[in-house]
Amino acid sequence: xxxxxxxxxxxxxxxxxxxxxxxxxxxxxxxxxxxxxxxxxxxxxxxxxxxxxxxxxxxxxxxxxxxxxxxxxxxxxxxxxxxxxxxxxxxxxxxxxxxxxxxxxxxxxxxxxxxxxxxxxxxxxxxxxxxxxxxxxxxxxxxxxxxxxxxxxxxxxxxxxxxxxxxxxxxxxxxxxxxxxxxxxxxxxxxxxxxxxxxxxxxxxxxxxxxxxxxxxxxxxxxxxxxxxxxxxxxxxxxxxxxxxxxxxxxxxxxxxxxxxxxxxxxxxxxxxxxxxxxxxxxxxxxxxxxxxxxxxxxxxxxxxxxxxxxxxxxxxxxxxxxxxxxxxxxxxxxxxxxxxxxxxxxxxxxxxxxxxxxxxxxxxxxxxxxxxxxxxxxxxxxxxxxxxxxxxxxxxxxxxxxxxxxxxxxxxxxxxxxxxxxxxxxxxxxxxxxxxxxxxxxxxxxxxxxxxxxxxxxxxxxxxxxxxxxxxxxxxxxxxxxxxxxxxxxxxxxxxxxxxxxxxxxxxxxxxxxxxxxxxxxxxxxx
Amino acid sequence: xxxxxxxxxxxxxxxxxxxxxxxxxxxxxxxxxxxxxxxxxxxxxxxxxxxxxxxxxxxxxxxxxxxxxxxxxxxxxxxxxxxxxxxxxxxxxxxxxxxxxxxxxxxxxxxxxxxxxxxxxxxxxxxxxxxxxxxxxxxxxxxxxxxxxxxxxxxxxxxxxxxxxxxxxxxxxxxxxxxxxxxxxxxxxxxxxxxxxxxxxxxxxxxxxxxxxxxxxxxxxxxxxxxxxxxxxxxxxxxxxxxxxxxxxxxxxxxxxxxxxxxxxxxxxxxxxxxxxxxxxxxxxx
Numbered sequence: 001x002x003x004x005x006x007x008x009x010x011x012x013x014x015x016x017x018x019x020x021x022x023x024x025x026x027x028x029x030x031x032x033x034x035x036x037x038x039x040x041x042x043x044x045x046x047x048x049x050x051x052x053x054x055x056x057x058x059x060x061x062x063x064x065x066x067x068x069x070x071x072x073x074x075x076x077x078x079x080x081x082x083x084x085x086x087x088x089x090x091x092x093x094x095x096x097x098x099x100x101x102x103x104x105x106x107x108x109x110x111x112x113x114x115x116x117x118x119x120x121x122x123x124x125x126x127x128x129x130x131x132x133x134x135x136x137x138x139x140x141x142x143x144x145x146x147x148x149x150x151x152x153x154x155x156x157x158x159x160x161x162x163x164x165x166x167x168x169x170x171x172x173x174x175x176x177x178x179x180x181x182x183x184x185x186x187x188x189x190x191x192x193x194x195x196x197x198x199x200x201x202x203x204x205x206x207x208x209x210x211x212x213x214x215x216x217x218x219x220x221x222x223x224x225x226x227x228x229x230x231x232x233x234x235x236x237x238x239x240x241x242x243x244x245x246x247x248x249x250x251x252x253x254x255x256x257x258x259x260x261x262x263x264x265x266x267x268x269x270x271x272x273x274x275x276x277x278x279x280x281x282x283x284x285x286x287x288x289x290x291x292x293x294x295x296x297x298x299x300x301x302x303x304x305x306x307x308x309x310x311x312x313x314x315x316x317x318x319x320x321x322x323x324x325x326x327x328x329x330x331x332x333x334x335x336x337x338x339x340x341x342x343x344x345x346x347x348x349x350x351x352x353x354x355x356x357x358x359x360x361x362x363x364x365x366x367x368x369x370x371x372x373x374x375x376x377x378x379x380x381x382x383x384x385x386x387x388x389x390x391x392x393x394x395x396x397x398x399x400x401x402x403x404x405x406x407x408x409x410x411x412x413x414x415x416x417x418x419x420x421x422x423x424x425x426x427x428x429x430x431x432x433x434x435x436x437x438x439x440x441x442x443x444x445x446x447x448x449x450x451x452x453x454x455x456x457x458x459x460x461x462x463x464x465x466x467x468x469x470x471x472x473x474x475x476x477x478x479x480x481x482x483x484x485x486x487x488x489x490x491x492x493x494x495x496x497x498x499x500x501x502x503x504x505x506x507x508x509x510x511x512x513x514x515x516x517x518x519x520x521x522x523x524x525x526x527x528x
Numbered sequence: 529x530x531x532x533x534x535x536x537x538x539x540x541x542x543x544x545x546x547x548x549x550x551x552x553x554x555x556x557x558x559x560x561x562x563x564x565x566x567x568x569x570x571x572x573x574x575x576x577x578x579x580x581x582x583x584x585x586x587x588x589x590x591x592x593x594x595x596x597x598x599x600x601x602x603x604x605x606x607x608x609x610x611x612x613x614x615x616x617x618x619x620x621x622x623x624x625x626x627x628x629x630x631x632x633x634x635x636x637x638x639x640x641x642x643x644x645x646x647x648x649x650x651x652x653x654x655x656x657x658x659x660x661x662x663x664x665x666x667x668x669x670x671x672x673x674x675x676x677x678x679x680x681x682x683x684x685x686x687x688x689x690x691x692x693x694x695x696x697x698x699x700x701x702x703x704x705x706x707x708x709x710x711x712x713x714x715x716x717x718x719x720x721x722x723x724x725x726x727x728x729x730x731x732x733x734x735x736x737x738x739x740x741x742x743x744x745x746x747x748x749x750x751x752x753x754x755x756x757x758x759x760x761x762x763x764x765x766x767x768x769x770x771x772x773x774x775x776x777x778x779x780x781x782x783x784x785x786x787x788x789x790x791x792x793x794x795x796x797x798x799x800x801x802x803x804x805x806x807x808x809x810x811x812x813x814x
Contacts, residue, residue, distance in 0.1 A: 341622050411659040417620060419672040419722065420649030429671070430661060 319386025400442020713744025
């Protein structure tokens with residue numbers, strides 16, 4: 001190497017190498033700092049050193065070693081096999097998290113009877129729409145819209161009162177099976193019918209309906225709770241079973257990857273049994289069932305919990321999504337498909353990018369001024385908090401939705417316009433369906449930004465001590481706010497290394513699960 | 529059925545000299561026995577600007593009904609712009625500005641009372657790159673009919689369009705598969721089926737075969753020949769031989785958006801008036 005050919009000579013790479021080393025160092029600095037922080041937090045939250053060494057050994061042998069070995073073996077077979085195995089492991093986990101969140105809503109926030117009454121109230125106008133479509137297509141659009149809006153308003157006024165006044169009340173699980181299980185069975189049944197034929201569709205639909213009912217009955221019988229039983233069956237067990245079926249039927253070459261989740265579950269169970277039999281004590285983790293379900297707010301780290309924060313965050317996210325997504329996607333469609341290229345729209349363009357970078361405290365102040373001072377809402381409520389966070393993510397939703405819409409090839413629009421489609425028909429039939437995965441990904445990422453925001457909630461006057469909200473106007477808390485309270489109001493060294501770390505783990509889990517869903521959606525549709 | 533059979537005959541009969549190189553022997557068509565056709569599209573002093581660039585300079589031309597009219601010329605000569613100004617696809621470009629008249633069926637399509645969307649429902653369009661929607665083959669063909677709420681006998685109309693586009697026999701068992709799963713040539717015939725399903729009067733084609741291999745190209749050319757029985761076809765092409773093979777009339781555009789010569793295809797290729805046109809079609813420039 002060193003004795004270069006004299007005819008060419010050599011060009012020095014010294015500065016280039018130095019530059020490369022500096023770049024590498026800065027990359028490492030960032031990643032290592034984060035890793036150290038996470039290890040620190042995880043150590044505080046789970047206290048692994050408090051466990052018996054034998055406990056670690058048992059789980060190393062039953063869970064870690066078999067999992068790593070199986071994973072490696074799958075990877076050697078093919079990357080797809082490992083991906084199948086990982087998805088089969090992660091998906092039920094995340095699905096169970098969200099099913100748990102949903103169950104929490106029905107247990108503590110929305111009485112099932114109220115839920116049922118509103119579902120029925122909305123089913124009436126939906127039925128009217130279907131009936132109108134079936135009978136006569138010549139009704140003018142505005143008349144149809146007016147009729148549907150009128151029926152909706154009337155039904156929302158009358159039906160909930162009627163249903164809630166009924167003398168006999170259905171059990172919680174029956175309501176859930178009726179309002180959520182039935183639509184799920186119908187939709188998935190239709191989907192399976194399109195994929196594998198009519199007979200399988202019916203079987204699947206019936207199985208889903210029956211399964212969710214069984215979940216409810218079992219939940220009641222075992223004392224686990226009827227609502228968690230139904231929620232877990234419908235939103236964790238059913239998707240998992242569906243995924244396993246799809247892999248078994250359509251991806252025989254990846255079938256073996258399902259061994260990975262089986263090994264993990266089996267290993268965990270075996271380890272648990274063995275540890276119990278040997279009398280080894282596990283770590284005294286701070287993230288435990290008590291921490292997740294306690295609503296106590298006090299100075300005692302042993303008794304406090306993050307439950308009201310979790311419920312508050314879920315509710316806030318619903319409000320944020322309900323406000324920011326329609327408005328943001330609508331603005332994006334307008335700016336991309338309708339707006340003429342004028343100075344005015346260019347000014348809007350630039351300003352949306354700027355708005356996305358405005359510090360969140362400023363949005364908090366905006367929310368305070370707009371909703372509390374001007375609109376006269378009480379401080380720190382669910383509605384005000386959700387609306388303020390919606391303002392915060394609104395520009396992010398617009399920007400990501402615009403990018404998704406811009407990625408729809410122009411040839412698709414031309415094809416549609418060339419067929420004599422109106423702009424609305426083109427947007428509805430061509431642009432939005434193709435942009436949908438991108439819009440969904442961007443929306444989830446925007447929500448995962450909102451989930452960690454503390455400052456706006458503080459500014460709009462969210463309470464320092466909060467319980468579970470039971471109406472639009474009750475004071476709301478959220479996970480990051482809960483962390484802030486533990487780090488300020490209850491500040492003590494005991495909190496810093498205990499529940500605060502546990503809270504961080506819960507918050508990060510929620511955020512990372514959302515991000516992983518977004519990444520999955522994006523990859524899934526990019527492959528097509 | 530008969531259409532499909534006929535298409536096969538045509539392609540087999542002419543496949544021998546389909547790609548003969550050299551100056552073509554004039555039109556390979558025998559339609560002019562029908563005599564003169566009436567004019568369906570006529571432009572009068574049509575000029576188009578993109579911002580300050582003039583893409584078309586005062587083009588006047590009469591396009592006959594139920595004939596194939598080809599537009600040839602080097603890149604950037606304005607032939608695609610002319611095609612797109614017939615069904616007002618240029619409206620979609622903010623920077624485009626049109627002067628002069630484009631008469632379709634005796635009516636200036638740039639009049640204020642002409643709805644461009646309604647106009648495009650009477651004038652179909654096929655693009656350079658096959659651009660089926662990511663929907664099933666059936667839904668692709670039914671797209672235009674559904675837009676117009678013409679959904680009676682939809683199955684029948686879809687089948688007819690696919691037969692007329694010589695695609696039915698190849699796809700009749702996979703109508704619910706995605707249009708994107710077809711080969712390039714099949715996709716382009718699907719786009720043609722999609723365009724003719726709504727029964728337009730005119731079909732505009734913007735270099736429909738330039739992205740296809742020779743076999744697929746020859747199928748498209750045979751299909752265009754068939755289509756002229758029912759529709760007026762206006763086709764932009766880069767390929768001189770193709771223009772000579774399939775068209776009745778040829779318009780030659782040269783750089784700067786000028787229509788240099790417009791006449792019967794035979795005349796253009798055998799005895800052009802304009803020297804620049806002769807140079808262009810014999811390959812001396814362009």
